Amino acid sequence: MAAEQKSSFLQVAIVGAGIAGLTAAIALRQQANIHVTLYEQANELTEIGASIALGPNGLRTLERLGLNNAISDEVSFRGPANIPMIYRHWKTNEIIGKDLHDNVTEYLHRTARYHRGHLHQALLENVPREIIHLDKKLIAAKADPQDGVVLQFLDGSVVTADILLGADGLRSGVRTAFVPDFQLKWSGWTAFRAVFDTSLTDSIPDLPEDSTHWWGPDTNFFASRLGKNTYTVVGGAHANPDDPNAPFKDTRWDQEASVKLLRDKYKDWNPIVKGLTEITPDIRFYPNLSGENLNTWVFGGRATLVGDAAHAHGGAFATGGSLAIDDAYAFYLSLRSVYDATATQKPSSSDIHQALKLYELTRRPHAERLLKIVHAANKAKADTFASGTLESDEELRARAAKGSNTNWLHEHDVVKAFEETLRCASQATADSSDRVLAKL
Ligand SMILES: Cc1cc2nc3c(=O)[nH]c(=O)nc-3n(C[C@H](O)[C@H](O)[C@H](O)COP(=O)(O)OP(=O)(O)OC[C@H]3O[C@@H](n4cnc5c(N)ncnc54)[C@H](O)[C@@H]3O)c2cc1C
Numbered sequence: 001m002a003a004e005q006k007s008s009f010l011q012v013a014i015v016g017a018g019i020a021g022l023t024a025a026i027a028l029r030q031q032a033n034i035h036v037t038l039y040e041q042a043n044e045l046t047e048i049g050a051s052i053a054l055g056p057n058g059l060r061t062l063e064r065l066g067l068n069n070a071i072s073d074e075v076s077f078r079g080p081a082n083i084p085m086i087y088r089h090w091k092t093n094e095i096i097g098k099d100l101h102d103n104v105t106e107y108l109h110r111t112a113r114y115h116r117g118h119l120h121q122a123l124l125e126n127v128p129r130e131i132i133h134l135d136k137k138l139i140a141a142k143a144d145p146q147d148g149v150v151l152q153f154l155d156g157s158v159v160t161a162d163i164l165l166g167a168d169g170l171r172s173g174v175r176t177a178f179v180p181d182f183q184l185k186w187s188g189w190t191a192f193r194a195v196f197d198t199s200l201t202d203s204i205p206d207l208p209e210d211s212t213h214w215w216g217p218d219t220n221f222f223a224s225r226l227g228k229n230t231y232t233v234v235g236g237a238h239a240n241p242d243d244p245n246a247p248f249k250d251t252r253w254d255q256e257a258s259v260k261l262l263r264d265k266y267k268d269w270n271p272i273v274k275g276l277t278e279i280t281p282d283i284r285f286y287p288n289l290s291g292e293n294l295n296t297w298v299f300g301g302r303a304t305l306v307g308d309a310a311h312a313h314g315g316a317f318a319t320g321g322s323l324a325i326d327d328a329y330a331f332y333l334s335l336r337s338v339y340d341a342t343a344t345q346k347p348s349s350s351d352i353h354q355a356l357k358l359y360e361l362t363r364r365p366h367a368e369r370l371l372k373i374v375h376a377a378n379k380a381k382a383d384t385f386a387s388g389t390l391e392s393d394e395e396l397r398a399r400a401a402k403g404s405n406t407n408w409l410h411e412h413d414v415v416k417a418f419e420e421t422l423r424c425a426s427q428a429t430a431d432s433s434d435r436v437l438a439k440l
Pocket residue numbers: 015016017018019020021039040041042048049050051052053116136137138139167168169170171172173174306307308309315320321324
């Protein structure tokens with residue numbers, strides 16, 4: 001295709017080829033008049049990371065995009081009992097609580113668990129490699145309503161585009177470019193995670209088939225099968241984040257650690273948990289970091305954020321993957337509302353601004369609600385550890401019996417939310433025109 005013909009298309013630069021960035025690219029590429037380029041800091045896209053879950057919300061969105069390869073049992077695991085989470089007592093192994101789906105009838109919409117590398121690979125299969133530029137770490141960005149966006153990379157290269165989508169995760173360079181004083185804070189929780197072959201669990205009697213969270217007085221333990229015959233365990237330790245001598249305060253994300261830490265931490269737990277720690281071959285540290293709600297998600301009328309870059313919620317409620325997918329889809333719906341597949345002229349700067357605002361109005365209040373819950377829970381946990389008074393067994397059982405109450409997150413309908421935002425925005429415009437007419 002001739003270069004000048006391509007440049008008349010809308011140019012969208014996506015920074016970050018993770019879960020949000022790849023989903024956004026797949027959604028936007030449904031329109032031939034949008035030219036998408038991805039810029040990724042890594043020099044290769046390998047299968048690293050541990051486990052990730054997708055709830056009905058993210059799974060429904062991937063299905064809308066026709067990504068059956070990313071939601072099938074070929075790549076993910078769904079528990080036979082159709083219970084997204086079962087809570088058990090740390091010592092007795094009794095079931096003390098459950099999270100249930102509210103409104104999930106389709107098998108493929110049931111909560112699914114993956115090795116993050118397998119989900120990433122399944123998305124990647126739907127994105128042409130030639131649009132992904134590796135070894136491109138974004139270090140600066142500018143956005144101007146009239147002139148578009150300018151991206152600068154560590155290797156000295158500079159590119160321009162009409163719209164910049166920051167999908168560059170927790171430590172987003174795009175967010176730093178527009179909100180330089182944003183800070184991540186350690187919550188005091190450091191996860192110890194491992195993924196290994198499911199066959200290693202054959203030696204453990206009575207291992208639950210469904211994903212299980214054992215709750216204990218000062219920490220929890222999660223175990224689940226994942227897709228492609230893999231199995232995950234997640235343990236960890238809480239501490240007071242404000243204590244300068246807190247254990248694990250200075251660990252790095254994905255840092256190798258001694259499996260002895262896991263075995264020592266859970267040595268007095270029930271035999272299933274203890275058995276799981278004994279067969280775990282190795283672990284890695286994942287310190288839990290989160291950040292405050294951003295005041296705006298729209299920068300210079302031309303740039304916005306999706307996924308962890310937009311809301312650093314510390315992976316709470318295992319919802320980060322689905323939120324990223326739904327952000328990406330809401331971004332696409334918003335852009336489509338001002339620039340559909342039949343458009344032959346690029347949208348005006350005010351149309352682009354309107355699309356980004358629609359996206360923000362659809363997603364930021366949802367993320368803000370989650371961030372409030374996360375920060376309140378982190379504070380309560382930190383206060384508990386600072387005071388040295390742990391939850392009693394009765395309190396723990398009562399908390400587990402209530403469950404997580406997060407179906408507002410896991411079963412959120414992003415399309416409905418977008419349509420409602422659009423309806424309110426049109427109503428507001430009509431109301432203000434009525435007021436203008438009334439004054440004439
Ligand atoms: C390698 C990796 C492994 C992970 N493993 C797990 C896991 O096991 N379990 C889990 O729950 N979550 C994991 N996560 C995080 C999880 O993917 C996200 O929390 C969630 O899916 C939201 O996705 P996201 O696209 O917003 O961010 P991410 O999936 O983190 O993707 C962000 C992408 O942006 C790239 N990037 C970052 N900064 C820049 C920059 N300045 N310039 C260019 N590119 C940049 C990153 O390399 C990454 O590819 C992992 C993330 C990564 C990057």
